[in-house]
Amino acid sequence: MTDRAPKTGRGLAAPARRALLALAIVAGGGLARAQGPEDAPPAAGPADVGSVLRDRLEDTALSGEAPAFSYPDAHADPAAIYRDRYGATREDADPFLFPRLVNLIFEDRWLLNERDPAKAVRNRMARRLEADIRDPAPDTANFPNSAYTIAKGRVYIENSPLGLYAASPNRLQARVYQWEYLLRYGLTDNLELRIFSNGLTYQARERGQAPIFGYSPLTFDFKANFWEENTRYHIPAMGLEVYLQTTLGSQSLAAGTQPSVNLLFDHSLPLGLDLEYNFGMTGVQNGQGQITYQFSYQWSLQREVVKDFDVFFHGFYNAAALPRLLQFQGGPGLAIPQVTVLGGGGLWTVNDRLAVFGSYNFGITDGAPRTIALMGFAVAL
Secondary structure (H helix, E strand, O other), X not given: OOOOOOOOOOOOOHHHHHHHHHOOEOOOOOEOOOOOHHHOOOOOOHHHOXXXXXXXXXXXXXXXXXXXXXXXXXXXOHHHHHHHHHOOOOOOOOOOOOHHHHHHOOOOHHHHHOOOXXXXXXXXXXXXXXXXXXXXXXXXXXXXXXXXXXXXXXEEEEEEEEEEEOOXXXXXXXXXXXXXXXXXXXXXOOEEEEEEEEEEEEEOOEOOEOOEEEEOOEEEEEEEEEEOOEOOOOEOEEEEEEEEEOOOOOHHHOOOOEEEEEEEEEEEEHHHEEEEEEEEEEEEEOOOOOEEEEEEEEEEEEEEEEOOEEEEEEEEEOOXXXXXXXXXXXXXXXXXXXXXXXXXXXXXXXXXXXXXXEEEEEEOOOOOOOEEEEEEEEEEO
């Protein structure tokens, strides 16, 4: 077995780790390679680096290196960049139709960090050798899903043994207990295969219907990461999630076959804040048993308050990023009630493999559960 040195910053105290990564933030908002304290720009500070971006940076470089993303100038010639920075040898390059777009969007974070393509590939392979629950953080900790995907070949097991949903004021949503879980597998560094279910579920008596105990349907899911965040030009990281909720489960809890699609975004903000937001079209079954489609939106504003502990304020409109709410029971007509939920919670990263999270949330519309309490943990393998 080959010994591996700890990555830059992982073994350091929180202030030292933050200071190291703060050196990568230049005054104009871009990321450049940091060499030492004398190179630090006056405007940079530890509070400028959010935990999501910091963990992303730390997992990009090899052990003992100072990680930093270096984005090209939007007005530069992409062909010249490929030759000068990466050693591309073709001189008769065909011109790019949209050169600025080529420079603004970058999907390979290892090439953003490392000028030497061979070394960038080694960094990518080294990342696959380690399970790290920080990069990316668990998706079920809050209502939106991250734009980032786990490393190729790695597995996340996320579950929430505590899932308590109060009845909605309009009584269309019954009181529910469920033990949800999400299994994630990295097919590539930018594509995940995922299986989600609300798991063991108890639904209380409501509107004259008998209580239900069973196993909620399985949902099959793909998530892709399109590109990295460009902090120089304030372009958020972007991904896409497509899932299909099936009828594979207890028939008493089945809600039809429901396809859904979401666009996923991650954006670093000043003062160490991280904004995660999704929007898309969600399939849902109405009170007459028909599948309809509605716009949905989820968001979370997150900040690390002490080492490895983040708090967040989050919410959703009509649906969470994963199909947590059941069908509306016996509702009149074909309409779907509006569901809006707001709440807060915390995420504690215990170590590289284990994270614990929870949230308490309040429905602010008649169709939403009055309260939602969630608590769970995630393991990286």
